[in-house]
Amino acid sequence: MRAVTWAGRNKVEVRAVPDPSILNSRDAIVQVTSTAICGSDLHLVDGYIPTMQNGDVLGHEFMGKVIEVGRGVDPEKLRVGDRVVVPFPIACGACGACAAELYSCCENSNPNA
Amino acid sequence: MELTATITIRKSTSVVFAFWRNFENLPTFMAHLDEVRTKSDRTSYWRASAPFGQAVEWDAEITEEIPGERIGWRSTEDADVPNAGKVWFVPAPDGVSTEIHVVLVYDIPGGALGKAVAKYFGEEPHQQLDDDLRRLKQVLETGEVVRSDGAPWGKRARDEFPQRPAQPLSPEELKEGMR
Numbered sequence: 001m002r003a004v005t006w007a008g009r010n011k012v013e014v015r016a017v018p019d020p021s022i023l024n025s026r027d028a029i030v031q032v033t034s035t036a037i038c039g040s041d042l043h044l045v046d047g048y049i050p051t052m053q054n055g056d057v058l059g060h061e062f063m064g065k066v067i068e069v070g071r072g073v074d075p076e077k078l079r080v081g082d083r084v085v086v087p088f089p090i091a092c093g094a095c096g097a098c099a100a101e102l103y104s105c106c107e108n109s110n111p112n113a
Numbered sequence: 114m115e116l117t118a119t120i121t122i123r124k125s126t127s128v129v130f131a132f133w134r135n136f137e138n139l140p141t142f143m144a145h146l147d148e149v150r151t152k153s154d155r156t157s158y159w160r161a162s163a164p165f166g167q168a169v170e171w172d173a174e175i176t177e178e179i180p181g182e183r184i185g186w187r188s189t190e191d192a193d194v195p196n197a198g199k200v201w202f203v204p205a206p207d208g209v210s211t212e213i214h215v216v217l218v219y220d221i222p223g224g225a226l227g228k229a230v231a232k233y234f235g236e237e238p239h240q241q242l243d244d245d246l247r248r249l250k251q252v253l254e255t256g257e258v259v260r261s262d263g264a265p266w267g268k269r270a271r272d273e274f275p276q277r278p279a280q281p282l283s284p285e286e287l288k289e290g291m292r
Contacts, residue, residue, distance in 0.1 A: 026256075072256075094254035096123050096210060108251050108259055 003057045009047030017057060025072030030084060035062035038088075060088040116217045116239045120246040124253050126202040126211045130181045132253060133200060133213075136173075142248035142258070144241065144269075159188075169193050195220040213249070217242060244268055 001020075007013040020029050041058055043049060066082045069075075078084075091103035098106050122129055132138050136157045140146040147168065150158045160170040171192035177185040177199075187197035201214040247268050251259045258267045262282065 024257075092251075092255045092259075094123060095250075096121070096207065099123060099209075108255055 004059060005054075006044060006052050006056045006058055007054060010045060012045060012058065015055070017055075022068060022070045025070040027070045028066050028073055028078055029068040030062075030064040030086060031067050032059075032062045032064045033083075034064075035059050040088075062086055114219045116219075116242045117215065118239060118242040118246050119212060119214045120243075120250055121205050121210050121212050122250045122253050123210045125209070126181050126204055129211045129213060129253060130184070130202050132249075133202075134178075134184060136186075142252050143245045144248070156189075157186075171196070193226065213246065215242065215246065 001017060002014055003017045005013055005015045005017065022029065037059075038061055040060070044052055044056075044058060063083070063085050066078060066080050066084060069078060069080060089104045089106070090109045091098050091106040092108040095107040097103070135151075136149045136159075137151055139149050145161045146159065147162050148160045152158055152172070155175045157173050158170070159173055160168055162168060171188040171194070173186050173188050173192075175184065175186050176197075177183060181202060183199070183201050185197070185199040188195050196217065196219045198215065198217045200216075201212075203212040203214065204210075205212045244267075248258050251257065251267070260267050265282070
């Protein structure tokens with residue numbers, strides 16, 4: 001598939017990248033239909049983040065369609081064909097904060113928290 | 114050396130108790146344990162890694178057990194590093210979670226083995242127990258230890274001060290972390 005990738009400070013390129021695959025039983029593959037550019041993407045492009053590597057795919061807030069789900073995904077929650085909006089927070093869904101819908105306070109997702 | 118730590122996990126006390134009571138589950142979240150094998154209803158064999166490639170092993174027995182509430186265990190007489198532990202499972206105020214309180218006691222022996230053990234635990238030994246409980250929370254709530262490209266070994270407080278510079282991991286570091 002093609003993706004917008006970081007190619008150095010102030011350089012982005014559309015390149016061919018490997019198709020995504022299900023790595024974890026709770027993964028889902030979402031085909032991006034529309035996307036937004038965030039101020040944080042500018043931090044990455046401007047070279048303020050030292051862990052960026054040539055070829056990293058940019059983008060973290062988008063809409064899309066689910067085209068594949070892993071075995072561990074609850075079909076009540078997510079099915080192939082669902083149209084989804086994907087925000088940037090990564091949350092486990094099982095801790096006390098996630099149960100209270102405070103996903104940005106997830107107690108498990110940030111290994112440094 | 115006595116270490117205490119607590120954590121709250123969003124699972125019922127019976128689920129958390131059952132997971133801990135099967136001591137063979139302990140190496141999934143206790144980083145220093147390599148293997149625990151149940152020998153009988155009340156005894157088990159434990160093996161932990163120590164520096165310089167040595168393994169420390171001991172037999173342990175359960176000293177007390179209140180289902181859903183409390184487990185106590187201790188190493189038997191001939192252990193290299195005598196140790197004992199107690200864990201309490203207390204219902205949390207929210208009505209669905211469990212507070213886990215752990216106390217671990219290690220008799221650090223003298224001599225080279227003692228120094229090696231003390232060095233292994235480092236200056237903040239209770240940080241390792243904190244990390245272990247963090248991993249237990251992750252395993253019980255999400256099903257796995259949470260890893261990232263930047264920290265493939267999961268949460269390890271010992272690696273947070275001083276922190277490594279923000280650089281991508283080398284292939285060797287990645288391989289070491291995924292081990």
